[in-house]
Amino acid sequence: MQAEAKHRPNLLGAGGWFWAGNYKMERYLYTLHRVTGLGILLFGIFHLIETTFFRRQGESVWQMTTGFLKQPLFEVGLILVAFAFVIHALNGLRLILQEFGITLGKPKRPVYPYQDALRRKRGYTMLAIAVIVILLLVFLLNRLVGGG
Amino acid sequence: MFRTRLRLLFLLSAVGTAVFLGIHMAVQHLNNVLATGELDPTSWASTIGRATQSGWVVIYILLLVFALYHALYGLRGIILELTTSEKALRAVNWLFIVGGVIVFIWASYVPLALMSSR
Numbered sequence: 001m002q003a004e005a006k007h008r009p010n011l012l013g014a015g016g017w018f019w020a021g022n023y024k025m026e027r028y029l030y031t032l033h034r035v036t037g038l039g040i041l042l043f044g045i046f047h048l049i050e051t052t053f054f055r056r057q058g059e060s061v062w063q064m065t066t067g068f069l070k071q072p073l074f075e076v077g078l079i080l081v082a083f084a085f086v087i088h089a090l091n092g093l094r095l096i097l098q099e100f101g102i103t104l105g106k107p108k109r110p111v112y113p114y115q116d117a118l119r120r121k122r123g124y125t126m127l128a129i130a131v132i133v134i135l136l137l138v139f140l141l142n143r144l145v146g147g148g
Numbered sequence: 149m150f151r152t153r154l155r156l157l158f159l160l161s162a163v164g165t166a167v168f169l170g171i172h173m174a175v176q177h178l179n180n181v182l183a184t185g186e187l188d189p190t191s192w193a194s195t196i197g198r199a200t201q202s203g204w205v206v207i208y209i210l211l212l213v214f215a216l217y218h219a220l221y222g223l224r225g226i227i228l229e230l231t232t233s234e235k236a237l238r239a240v241n242w243l244f245i246v247g248g249v250i251v252f253i254w255a256s257y258v259p260l261a262l263m264s265s266r
Binding site for chain 1: 181191
């Protein structure tokens with residue numbers, strides 16, 4: 001990896017997710033997207049083990065497993081996974097729309113002071129964040145009124 | 149062209165995952181807000197109730213297909229950003245293809261076996 005990095009002086013590795021210079025909001029959303037994606041993947045592995053290996057062994061093993069997972073630590077983890085899913089899904093939708101050029105607007109002549117397409121259309125990003133926050137509050141409300 | 153198609157599949161699988169995982173999350177974690185009538189969606193009776201309905205089994209298997217492809221392709225992208233080695237590329241490709249197929253067979257066999265045993 002070190003020898004390889006000598007030939008790629010701009011390679012920042014995983015550290016570049018968090019710091020690569022003059023960051024803007026979209027860059028932090030990129031980091032959040034990666035972190036939530038990896039978190040959901042990790043949860044997904046455990047969830048698959050729970051719902052296949054343990055569920056196949058019958059009711060008593062299933063009840064023991066779900067009983068164990070109702071500890072406060074796992075409950076908090078589950079809320080974080082729900083939050084991660086909402087953030088990853090809605091930010092992902094924003095990225096897909098951008099990839100197809102839908103939310104970027106028409107190209108403009110580069111007139112000083114330069115403003116990139118992302119910042120000209122920042123309203124879409126703010127809308128995605130607002131929807132994310134509302135959905136997070138709905139999940140939290142369900143939890144507070146004793147839901148699953 | 150082949151890589152572009154794989155990338156397009158990654159985006160389509162993201163939409164599929166969001167839809168089916170959204171359904172799963174709504175049933176499991178919004179039962180009070182949506183008044184689904186489920187007191188505890190993780191109870192054995194509730195779980196087996198869903199596992200015996202073919203509609204739910206189809207939803208879970210589709211979710212598995214979309215989520216597995218999206219997760220493995222996404223993780224492959226992250227790993228390959230950190231290296232340019234051809235060997236690593238081939239190893240990661242084969243590991244994820246073989247691993248993905250094994251996980252898919254096992255994780256879709258369980259709900260199908262549960263449904264047919266009832």
